[in-house]
Amino acid sequence: MFEKILFATTATPACDHAAHVAFDLAKKYNSSLHLFHVFGLPSHGFGQQVTDVRTGKADDYGTRYVEAIKKELQEMYADEIGDNSDYQIESVIGVPHREVLRMARKENADLIVMGAHSRQEEPGATRYRSVVGSTMQRVAKGARCPVLIVSRPCTTCLWYFSNIIFGTDFSKASYSAFLFAYQLAKEIGSKLWLFHALDISAMHAGKTLEQDEIEAQIAKAKQKIKDTYVSQMTDYDNYEIDVLEGIPYVEILKYARAKNGDLIVMSHHTREVDPEQALLGSTVEQVVLRASCPVASVNRPDKVADLKLTPQADATESEGG
Amino acid sequence: MAEGKLCNRKTVDTKEYLNALLADKSGKQYYKEMEELDVDTDKLRTTLKASLKSRLRTWLEICAHCGMCADSCFLYLANNRDPEQVPSFKIQSTLGEIVKRKGNVDNKFMRMVMDTAWSKCTCCSRCGSFCPFGIDMGIMFGYLRGLCFSQGFVPWELKIGTGMHRIFRAQMDITSEDWVDTCEWMAEEYEDDWPGLAIPVDKVNADIMYTLNAREPKHYPEDIAEAAILFHLAGENWTVPSEGWEQTNLAMFAGDWAACKMQVESVYDAMNRLKPKRMVGTECGHAHRSTVIEGPYWAGLETGKTPVKSIHYVEWVAEALRTGKLKIDPAKKIKEPVTYQDSCNYIRNGGLKDISREIMSYIAEDFREMSPNREHNFCCGGGGGFNGIGRYRQQRNAGLQIKRQQILDTGAKLVISPCHNCWDAIRDMEEVFKDGIRWSFLKPLLINMVEVPEHLKPED
């Protein structure tokens, strides 16, 4: 299912849960695992000095430095590695999201696993948000394969997941997320919850919607889920459709909790180039920060389209309100 | 004559040598060897004889020792008006002495010269515009760096830098394949959001050939995508060369004139090969200075001009906004106070001061000038290679104070800095002083501000 898994770690405890999932998955699916850490931010022009992402201290780049980091990673994840031999450790300097994406592309990874702080109040969360948070965000946006973000201990192994929540905004990217969610649910035999949150705040700013109008919209959205996604599912009926109105990230979190979701799958696409603005506006980031289960972000069909499905023409059409 | 394994008078022309230098963390061994490096005084004397022409000789001779250059130097101001930081003193006590002693100087002296040439001058040439005789000490320090380089007295990072240019024709180890692949990657990554986006490589007869800074493909390929998006939105017929795409030139900072020639010729070859109408360079100051302003002379082009007309990115932006190729959404103009960092290399030494103001008039509602500004603006504090040399980190950080005060005085928290070096210096300044200053190139700001024509919008 995943031939190559790229585990992008910050080499801090924040990634321990993610490490567990990554190694577990690699074991289960016989994937080759790429343990990858971007340890230094380039700084000071063309100079050789880099800023260590963990300590914030400056040091000169050199082959020995890299070797030391690799050794540290080896030790850090010794327990997880165990007797697994199909793994590589790689550490580079660069802007983290860029290097993770570069590596994923170079290695043709089928899945990227990343960690995240679960709560903003945790020590270092601010730093996390500014550096690692935007890294997660940008990797999620740029990756051509699914990105699995694990921020809390994952009690069940992925292949025992019983509830997969698929949140859609009917975008083209969402269709890729659907393919992944569906493929996964089918593969491991879990229930698929197809969910859409009617974003009332953004849709009709300043105007209060009548209840019957909302209900009409809900009915419409449900129909759209049926047309767009359910019609694509074959030999599979372990699913449910729900549409609720509210602020998308709140609704999806509430829904995931209510349904005992083991995994949330959604797409993440925003055109914002300014990372700060994108950071605030992102549903994915909010969901990742608050969800009690892992979140998979899927935006592109490249790694999930090998399902025997005929892509539907209007799958790309936007809801548009 | 004693020469080191790493620190010597040889140029870095092989990967083995380059890797050996890179493996020497922080240049520890390199600088140790430098202490034993003999000065080839014969060579120094002949070099002086061949290259120290009347302009420099006259400058050295007629300096009236009036000290009017003192206040023009940001390093003098930043170092509590240390008299040893007076530009005239700095050049007289180094180049002046070498000439006086006819090249008969020792190792210790040359190390002092090296430290002066790279940590007490950024070659911003501001002093030149305050000297009644028009003595341009920036130019003289450039010459002095050449002397140092030929004797092997050059900071470690710059020895590596020239090696990169000699081997890769880029300031970083990026091959032609890496570069073309990065272009493909960026087009791939951004085409969903910008339908039809492409980065055409080696297209012949395009209107624009775009050249850039190797750090963009290396660390910030978004910058390439952003350039592509803006060309795409402006409907430009453009291309990038697969070879000769690197506009920057660390060899100029290092004083390795032979490598300077190699580097700019790779770009000129691309011009001759692809025959674009003109070349547009990225938001980089020294890249423009080296490839567009000084390069033709290294390459021996007697017109003093590049094979095709070459402009800086700000010139293209100003033109695109002026002619309406790019339209700014009035609602998205920058509302907060914003200031502009005048890069020495294309403002004072390139004449583009009004172009940058024109851009600001289109995109900013509350533009605040630094004081002084335009051609008399101070160096960012990191020019001329200062940013990248670990040996002089403290001196560089001290030098940043002047720019910092200038920025703080404007009251603006956002600095637009279409120059890689200035951008780096301001970034580092924030790292050191933590004032909450933000810095940006033009490209990301413009992408947020321009109106996207209907037919170029993504479907969803």
Added chain:
Amino acid sequence: MYEFLTGPAAIAASGIFFIGLIVRVIFYIRGLHWQMDRVTYTVNVSYGIKGALRSVIAWIFPFGSVGWRAKPGITFMFFIFHFGLLFTPLFLQAHNFLLKERWGFSLWTISDPAADLLTILTLVAAFFLVLRRIALAEVRILTSVYDYVLLAVTVAPFLTGLLAFHQVWNYHFWLMAHIICGEIMLICIPFTKLSHIVLFFCSRVQLGMDFGIKRGGMKGKGFAW
């Protein structure tokens, strides 16, 4: 003695002065190299001329350039000093009388009291320039004995001339001293940095061309380099 000093010696000194300066200019220009200096002196000449003129004019008038305006105090002293140095000897009645007598021509002249005033101003300015050299650390570090010697060489003809004119102590002594000092100064000019009488123009023209042709002069309005 007087006859010798104002005759052959004066001719010799003036000859050295004029020929020396011409040679300096010739050598300066011959030593320019388009590729080494990185200025195409013979291409885009019009931009070069524009830049050169602008550079010279801005710096030849008081407060004409940003550099002059940045330091009003020294600019003021500096211009008084140079104005006095240049105008007093050229337009002094006594000099022109001599000129007429020996060479049969003379220039326009200024009155003796005006010349007096100029001389005194020049000396006062020189005094302040010396003070400045001593007082300011950034100038002190640049200053060597050579600078004081040259200043003395420059000022001596004025001081001796003033004393002679007012017949303090011994007119004849001061007159001889004045002529000798003047001739020493003339002889020194081509061989020392006093050659900046002409090399100032050379250097400014060169830099003006550098900026005018290459460093931005062909773009935008430029500035007085």
